[in-house]
Amino acid sequence: MQTLHVDLGERSYPIHIGRGLLNQPELILPHLKRKQVAIVTNTTVAPLYLEKLAQPLRDAGVKVIPIILPDGEAYKNSATLNLIYDALLENRCERSTTVIALGGGVIGDLTGYAAATYLRGVPFIQVPTTLLSQVDSSVGGKTGINHPLGKNMIGAFYQPQVVLADIDTLSTLPERELSAGLAEVIKYGLIRDEPFFAWQESNMQKLLALDTEAMSYAIYRSCENKAEVVAADERESGERALLNLGHTFGHAIENAMGYGVWLHGEAVAAGTMLAADLSRRLGWLSDDDIKRIVAIFTEARLPVHAPALGVERYLDLMGLDKKVVDGQIRLVLQQGIGKSLVSSEYDAQLLRETLAIAA
Numbered sequence: 001m002q003t004l005h006v007d008l009g010e011r012s013y014p015i016h017i018g019r020g021l022l023n024q025p026e027l028i029l030p031h032l033k034r035k036q037v038a039i040v041t042n043t044t045v046a047p048l049y050l051e052k053l054a055q056p057l058r059d060a061g062v063k064v065i066p067i068i069l070p071d072g073e074a075y076k077n078s079a080t081l082n083l084i085y086d087a088l089l090e091n092r093c094e095r096s097t098t099v100i101a102l103g104g105g106v107i108g109d110l111t112g113y114a115a116a117t118y119l120r121g122v123p124f125i126q127v128p129t130t131l132l133s134q135v136d137s138s139v140g141g142k143t144g145i146n147h148p149l150g151k152n153m154i155g156a157f158y159q160p161q162v163v164l165a166d167i168d169t170l171s172t173l174p175e176r177e178l179s180a181g182l183a184e185v186i187k188y189g190l191i192r193d194e195p196f197f198a199w200q201e202s203n204m205q206k207l208l209a210l211d212t213e214a215m216s217y218a219i220y221r222s223c224e225n226k227a228e229v230v231a232a233d234e235r236e237s238g239e240r241a242l243l244n245l246g247h248t249f250g251h252a253i254e255n256a257m258g259y260g261v262w263l264h265g266e267a268v269a270a271g272t273m274l275a276a277d278l279s280r281r282l283g284w285l286s287d288d289d290i291k292r293i294v295a296i297f298t299e300a301r302l303p304v305h306a307p308a309l310g311v312e313r314y315l316d317l318m319g320l321d322k323k324v325v326d327g328q329i330r331l332v333l334q335q336g337i338g339k340s341l342v343s344s345e346y347d348a349q350l351l352r353e354t355l356a357i358a359a
């Protein structure tokens with residue numbers, strides 16, 4: 001097992017990455033205020049992993065309250081959030097009850113927001129079971145739900161007590177979901193870590209084959225990048241916005257296509273290609289850079305063409321992004337591989353030309 005730390009003063013926490021972690025209650029017990037936990041999961045993950053996590057905790061004397069939600073991005077909403085509150089209240093959960101998210105990013109974001117708001121805040125633990133949630137969503141404390149008008153529009157910054165990324169859980173992950181997770185791995189290379197990007201170019205086949213050594217390294221290096229950015233800018237007043245590469249376009253795609261039709265990672269990949277295209281038009285990325293980005297997404301089995309929503313529809317949806325200031329869309333753009341910036345200083349006509357190429 002490898003352990004990293006997110007350094008946030010009194011909100012600091014460890015990220016444990018390794019095999020067989022679900023079956024190690026000693027990684028959870030020190031973080032409990034009381035021997036009671038509510039484990040929030042979904043109908044897909046529960047039959048696979050709920051008992052693997054719950055039974056060792058029960059054996060250690062912990063009362064476990066399972067809360068099993070419907071599965072899917074379409075359920076990341078206020079109605080499902082209410083199901084969590086209902087179950088916590090029906091079981092008379094107190095401020096000392098710890099809420100554990102067992103699942104992918106949808107479960108993590110929903111559960112984290114429930115934990116941030118139930119009784120005005122109860123302790124929360126992340127047990128991510130998708131690649132995307134192990135490399136990104138379980139770390140950094142962004143929690144929340146979607147609104148029909150926009151992705152993640154309601155939420156809170158709320159950090160977990162500990163993150164347990166058990167690599168064994170990836171063995172049951174559908175291939176399409178594995179690829180979606182790789183989109184966020186690729187993101188770290190593109191925004192701030194060119195050597196990691198180059199490593200991915202040489203090791204993508206190993207990652208697709210779930211090679212343990214390569215996968216452990218990719219998760220560790222991704223979390224290391226995210227932990228550094230979050231420690232420097234927890235609430236996204238500056239550098240953290242770089243983690244949004246491709247997301248202003250991607251969230252528009254997810255919303256327009258209907259939540260869950262395009263997976264988050266797929267929309268981020270297509271959105272990153274649009275950001276790369278605009279960066280090339282600005283003279284900041286070379287044709288060779290573009291070729292490398294297309295090649296890595298293609299090898300990871302991710303889309304490189306965004307859907308044809310129409311320029312006006314893209315602009316309308318992108319205008320609801322959280323990075324908007326004074327009505328101005330701010331975009332994460334690239335100045336080479338491994339170098340990125342947030343900018344509203346682009347020619348609006350160039351953005352229109354980029355959006356017009358969406359296939």
Ligand SMILES: NC(=O)c1ccc[n+]([C@@H]2O[C@H](COP(=O)([O-])OP(=O)(O)OC[C@H]3O[C@@H](n4cnc5c(N)ncnc54)[C@H](O)[C@@H]3O)[C@@H](O)[C@H]2O)c1
Nearest residue numbers: 044104105106107129130132133136137142169172173264
């Ligand atoms: N909070 C953040 O910082 C952050 C970062 C990135 C993404 N997100 C959010 O995360 C969500 C996407 O997360 P995701 O890609 O994990 O999707 P997801 O949570 O929908 O999980 C993908 C699918 O895999 C299933 N699953 C989970 N673990 C499994 C396993 N081990 N074996 C088999 N099936 C398994 C799930 O039930 C689901 O059907 C989006 O809502 C996105 O907005 C949040």
Ligand SMILES: O=C(O)C(=O)C[C@@H](O)[C@H](O)[C@H](O)COP(=O)(O)O
Nearest residue numbers: 136140142151152240243244247322
């Ligand atoms: O942690 C962050 O900061 C990120 O931006 C990570 C993203 O991968 C993630 O999808 C996040 O939820 C997007 O944030 P949002 O503020 O645009 O909703």
Ligand SMILES: [Zn+2]
Nearest residue numbers: 184247264268
């Ligand atoms: Zn994301």
